[in-house]
Amino acid sequence: MNKTLWERIWETRTGYLMVVPTLAFLLVFQYYPAVSGLYRSMFDWNAGLAGNFIGLSNFVELFTDDDVFIRSLKNMALLTIWYLVAFVGLSTGVAVLIHRIRNEGSKYFFRLFMILPVIIPAVVLILLWKFIYDSTIGPLNAILIGVGLQDWTHAWLAEPKIAIYAVMFRNFPWIDGVSVLILLAGLQAIPVEIVESGLLDGASGWRRLRYIELPLITGQIKLLIVLTIMWGVQEYSAVWAMTQGGPIDSTQVPGMWMYFNAFRISRMGYASAIGVVMFLITLVATILNMRYIRSQEY
Amino acid sequence: MATRSESIAGGPAQRQRRGLHRGDAWRTVALGILCALMIAPLIMAIIISFKSPSQFTRVPFLPTWPMRWENYEFAVQIISQFLLNSIITSGATVIGVLLLSSLAAYSFAQIRFPGRTFVFYAVLALMMVPASLTLVPSFVLVRDLRLINTHWSLILPWIAGGQLIGILILRAFFESLPGEMFDACRIDGATDWQIYWHVALPLTRSMLGVVAVLNILGTWNNLIWPTLTLPERKMWPLTPGLYSYMEQYYTSYGRVMAGLLLGSIPLVILFVFTSRLFVEGLTSGAIKT
Known part of the structure; x- marks a missing residue:
């Protein structure tokens, strides 16, 4: 029974061999870049050059001397709050609507339909909306003119005051299929007895939602909040494809600003510092969320 | 009930x-x-995709005849190269992810090697590391490894990142299998490699499908990374390819829409064949949390 540690390691050597490929990939392509990103954020570093260690100067510059970065943080906050409303709020509404439909056929149809935004490549939707917003030939302005609202037409993605809202309100009606499916799975997992006994106690409609269903899908909602915040902080492919951060940096988000610094003006150390700030924001948001939103058990 | x-x-x-x-x-x-x-928006795209430039100028958003199928012929020629690149890169990635994550998951779930918990948490911790932290250093790494302008610059980092969720899902599944079954195999003299290949993998086929679908969705939609590591556009996968296609032919609206619609078809086909795995994959992990 009393084997030494070495004997146990030798006996289970297959176990190590099986995780070696995984660890090799993770060390090279995940751990090394992550550590290197943290380290390089303290350098004045251009591609190809060794770079000078400058301590926390990059971070000081970000928060005291970089108006574009501050604006990008504000845009990020605005977009993330909006994504929370759309991906968590609206999706909960849609999931509850689908869940309460009695006709199995139409219920199945709507559930299947929610897959649509997932199987259409994200870039196709982004590019279609870029076209919809086009100032001269886009259908949005055409519709506005058609109903007699000429004054409301805009160069949606080219006017600094409006562009960020155009990016934000793309993909109308903003339904996120994955969120709806996750919430539906949660709703369907609620035991029938609980809902029925609630109904006997007079909990129907809003009260059924407020006191029975919502508390029992807090787990799913919590998961969606974490995922949405992580995504909202990181996401910049929509901005990249629609405006590249312009006009005059009005749609800049941290990811886009990091991209610009790293690959357009070759300030790699400074860009790494932006990456570190984004990492810290997601970390704090996730920890807070895990701590303060508790799920209910039945 | x-x-x-x-x-x-x-x-x-x-x-x-x-x-x-x-x-x-x-x-x-x-x-x-x-x-x-x-x-x-998709209906709009379908209508416009059949228009010649002059038809679009006259009636932009309602159907016009004759339908211009040649828009699709034009788009196919350009899109097919991007599609091939996507199949190569996403395909190689998904094979690597399935192999690595199933091996590691089997080991974590069924072999009690010393340090197992520590190693597992070392893997799990990476779930918290966002792509934004690693974007710049990953690019420098890929450049230093001389992978720029090869498809390996996509495949290798994607395998590394994609296996995390695979390990999570598959480990949970391997743990749910009855341990007596594996013990019986060992008593009969099977090695862990044999058990993994002949017993565990066949049992987990549908879970492997779930991991595969999730992984393909993730790599397929990657827009920005390929544009960094692949200077030549003819190497680009479909997602950045569609972006550059629209940039290049922006004013031929019919051709643009035909291209975007054609580019949407592969995932639709994948969905038609794997719809159950799709829904399962997208909602997996949501029940237990």
Whole structure:
């Protein structure tokens, strides 16, 4: 029974061999870049050059001397709050609507339909909306003119005051299929007895939602909040494809600003510092969320 | 279960149960309108994709005849190279991810090697490291490894990142399998490699499908990374390819829309063949949290 540690390691050597490929990939392509990103954020570093260690100067510059970065943080906050409303709020509404439909056929149809935004490549939707917003030939302005609202037409993605809202309100009606499916799975997992006994106690409609269903899908909602915040902080492919951060940096988000610094003006150390700030924001948001939103058990 | 509670509660419950689903009509209408709005941009794209430039100028958003199928012929020629690149890169990635994550998951779930918990958490911790932290150093790494302008610059980092979720899902599945079965195999003299290949993998086929679908969705939609590591556009996968296609032919609206629609087809085909795995994959992990 009393084997030494070495004997146990030798006996289970297959176990190590099986995780070696995984660890090799993770060390090279995940751990090394992550550590290197943290380290390089303290350098004045251009591609190809060794770079000078400058301590926390990059971070000081970000928060005291970089108006574009501050604006990008504000845009990020605005977009993330909006994504929370759309991906968590609206999706909960849609999931509850689908869940309460009695006709199995139409219920199945709507559930299947929610897959649509997932199987259409994200870039196709982004590019279609870029076209919809086009100032001269886009259908949005055409519709506005058609109903007699000429004054409301805009160069949606080219006017600094409006562009960020155009990016934000793309993909109308903003339904996120994955969120709806996750919430539906949660709703369907609620035991029938609980809902029925609630109904006997007079909990129907809003009260059924407020006191029975919502508390029992807090787990799913919590998961969606974490995922949405992580995504909202990181996401910049929509901005990249629609405006590249312009006009005059009005749609800049941290990811886009990091991209610009790293690959357009070759300030790699400074860009790494932006990456570190984004990492810290997601970390704090996730920890807070895990701590303060508790799920209910039945 | 439902019958039991009915018999206990008796008549009034029956009436209440009907109240459980009142108002189907307005719900169907509301959801129907939402679905129509969701699909509207695609309808628009389909209509425009059949127009010549002059037809678009005259009647931009309503169908016109004759339908210009040649827009699709034009788009196919350009899109097919991007599609091939996507199949190569996403395909190689998904094979690597399935192999590595199933091996590691089997080891974590079934072999009690010293340090197992520590190693598992070292893997799990990476779930918290966002792509933004690693973007710049990953690019420098790939450049220093001389992978720029090869498809390996996509495949290798994607395998490294994609295996995390695979390990999570598969480990949970391997742990749910009865341990006695594996012990019986060992008593019969099977090595862990044999058990992994002949017993564990065949049992986990549908879970492997779930991991594969999730992984393909992730790599397929990657827009920015390929544009960094692949200077030559003819190497680009479909997602950045569609972006550059639209940039290049922006004013030939019919051709642009035909290209975007064609570019959407592969994932639709994948979905048609794996719809159950799709839904399972997208909602996996959501029940337990």
